[in-house]
Amino acid sequence: MIQKVIAGxxxxxxxxxxxxxxxxxxxxxxxxxxxxxNRKVEKTELSFQSYREGASGANAGxxxxxxxxx
Amino acid sequence: xxxICLTVIGLxxxxxxxxxxxxxxxxxxxxxxxxxxxxxxxxxxxxxGDHAAVTGGIGSQKLTDxxxxxxxxxxRLDRQQRKQTWSVDIGLDHYTSASSDKIDPKTVxxxxxxxxxxxxxxxxxxxxxxxxTEWGGGLSFSGEYDYTSIxxxxxxxxxxxxxxxxxxxKGQVYMDRINLIYPIELRDGNSTDxxxxxxxxxxxxxLALSWxxxxxxxxxxxxxxxxxxxQGYLSLPFNRVxxxxxxxxxxxxxxxxxxxxxxxxxxxxxxxxxxxxTYYRYYKDSWGLAAHTASxxxxxKLSPFYSLSPFYRYYHQTAIDYFAPxxxxxxxxxxxxxxxxxxxxxxxxxxxxxxxxxxxxILGIQHLNSLExxxxxxxxxxxxxxxxVSVHLKWKG
Numbered sequence: 001m002i003q004k005v006i007a008g009x010x011x012x013x014x015x016x017x018x019x020x021x022x023x024x025x026x027x028x029x030x031x032x033x034x035x036x037x038n039r040k041v042e043k044t045e046l047s048f049q050s051y052r053e054g055a056s057g058a059n060a061g062x063x064x065x066x067x068x069x070x
Numbered sequence: 071x072x073x074i075c076l077t078v079i080g081l082x083x084x085x086x087x088x089x090x091x092x093x094x095x096x097x098x099x100x101x102x103x104x105x106x107x108x109x110x111x112x113x114x115x116x117x118x119g120d121h122a123a124v125t126g127g128i129g130s131q132k133l134t135d136x137x138x139x140x141x142x143x144x145x146r147l148d149r150q151q152r153k154q155t156w157s158v159d160i161g162l163d164h165y166t167s168a169s170s171d172k173i174d175p176k177t178v179x180x181x182x183x184x185x186x187x188x189x190x191x192x193x194x195x196x197x198x199x200x201x202x203t204e205w206g207g208g209l210s211f212s213g214e215y216d217y218t219s220i221x222x223x224x225x226x227x228x229x230x231x232x233x234x235x236x237x238x239x240k241g242q243v244y245m246d247r248i249n250l251i252y253p254i255e256l257r258d259g260n261s262t263d264x265x266x267x268x269x270x271x272x273x274x275x276x277l278a279l280s281w282x283x284x285x286x287x288x289x290x291x292x293x294x295x296x297x298x299x300x301q302g303y304l305s306l307p308f309n310r311v312x313x314x315x316x317x318x319x320x321x322x323x324x325x326x327x328x329x330x331x332x333x334x335x336x337x338x339x340x341x342x343x344x345x346x347x348t349y350y351r352y353y354k355d356s357w358g359l360a361a362h363t364a365s366x367x368x369x370x371k372l373s374p375f376y377s378l379s380p381f382y383r384y385y386h387q388t389a390i391d392y393f394a395p396x397x398x399x400x401x402x403x404x405x406x407x408x409x410x411x412x413x414x415x416x417x418x419x420x421x422x423x424x425x426x427x428x429x430x431x432i433l434g435i436q437h438l439n440s441l442e443x444x445x446x447x448x449x450x451x452x453x454x455x456x457x458x459v460s461v462h463l464k465w466k467g
Contacts, residue, residue: 019286020232028288028339032427032440033347033369033377036282036292036335041423041442041462044113044137048458049419052117052450054387054412055353055361057276057296058333 103156106145107439108465113137119410119454122169124253126310126318127396127408131454132168137161153197155206161189173308174254187214195225202229202236216249234284239277246272250307252320263319270303288340294333294351301326311406312397321407323392329355345369358391359412365419375428381446383419410452421446432463439466 021029028034038046038059050056119131139161146154164186171183195206203226210221225240249269256265275298282292302325309321333351340346346368353361367381390412392405399406423444432438442462449455 017285018234018283020234021284021287025287026284029284029290031339031345033345033379033425034290034337034339036290036337039442039462040109040111040141040464041444041460043111043139044115044135044460045419045444045446045458047137048115048117048135048448048456049385052411052448052454052456053361053385053417054355054359054390055329055331055351055363055385057278057298057329057353058294058331058351059349 101146101148103144103146105467106143106155107467108143109139109141110463110465111137111139111141111460113458113460115456115458117448117454117456119450119452121395121410121413121452121454122172123306123309123321123407123409123411124169124172126312127410129172130168133165135163135165137163148196150198153199155195155197157191157193157208159191159193161187163187163189170308173251185215187212189213191221193223202231202233203227216251217246219244219246221245236282238280238282240279242274242276242278244274246274246302248272248303248307250303252307253310253318256318256320261320262317263322265307265320272300272302272304274298274300289336289338291334291336294331294335296329296331298329298331299326300329305407306409309407309409311399311408313399313401313406314397315401316397317401319406321409322405323390323407324357324405327356329353343371345371353387357412359387359389361385361387369425375426377425379423379425379444381419381421381423384416385419386416387414389414410454413452415451417448417450419446419448437465437467439464 033039046059113136115133115135115137117131117133120129121127122129122131139159141157141159144156144158148154164184166184168183170185189210189212191208191210193206193208195204197204205224205226207224208222210219210223212219212221221242221244223240223242225238227236227238229236247269248271250266252261252265277297278294279296280292280294282290284290304325304327305321305323307320311319311321313319331351331353333349336346336348338346338348346366349363349365351361351363353359353363363383363385365381365383367379369377369379371377390407392403392407393413394406394408395410395413396408399408421444423442425440425442426432427440430436432441440463442460444460444462446458447455448458
């Protein structure tokens, strides 16, 4: 429990220290490989992982539909 | 002189009119739908192992899957200068499975040995850059021999006033239908359990919430939370379960499952050449399965247009409450499964990718914006291992 509280405080501190980044300063953040999500090339990987493993979700992907029966 | 003045004024008015007309045409053209990008993703996946669920937790898990998907993204600006995006996607998978072939083991090669899955989808979104808002929705379909799925989703997002943070919510519904195909020896009243005939439904409802935040010029993070409820026939009718008394049954699992995955992403651009992409997820569900996932991918920019990306992903899960291996389930239980995908295991997934995005386009074709190749090797602590090769080609309008 103490660890969770410490982690929460660290997280809030980190987010509180966010700098305002102007549009012209976002060249690194806008790089195609900085995308905060899955890249297109990972599509089938995510699909087989959701079929071969019990856990799924929280990756901005599908959370249902299709069988994956085999 | 008067004539000359009038001619000059006439020409001026004519020019103004012509110029005004050009502007109107230009703004009209902006509102027309145009192709923004086309994405082609192809993959080849091969796996093997010796814990097939169809044969009760023993037997070959050999499977190959050839997957192709084509996405066309169209954009336009509406009268209020809001960006509208239409996306049409079609996917086609063809797979062969050694274990599916054992639904009817008397045949040399049964119809279930191979199948094709087709999954088209269409989505729409509208972004108001001034207000920092976006909303949209989509429809999807997935069809294969014994399974069909219809999906619908709605999403909305709102950026903070300084555009540094963004909250997104997405609701999804999947209405699935499964044909109840039982193992050959349990058909026609030969099962000791009452088995439903025909088909059954499986519905999934999910709400995905996320918060993404720019921390500074090099770091951005996101927090993800999904709430997922599944209801209906959640077992698979052709999965056998062998009890300790030697009897064989069809897998039986509860008709409701609630899942909560919580995720965190952080991407950091170090120097001018390195990008670190990290991800962690904790997952828990009402069947007693808990899992941890952690991954790290490093993109090394050899130049602004070429990069190498080695990656590693670790995953660990506990078993569901209803799992037991071949011939270890005690008779009299309400729910039972010998599907090793739901057993306790750890897995490692590692490999690398290479991305080309030359300024003059791939092979000198300006619109062929980027090409990405990726290979991954997956190994699971309970004998399953697989390899996957993927390629992504992007055409940019």
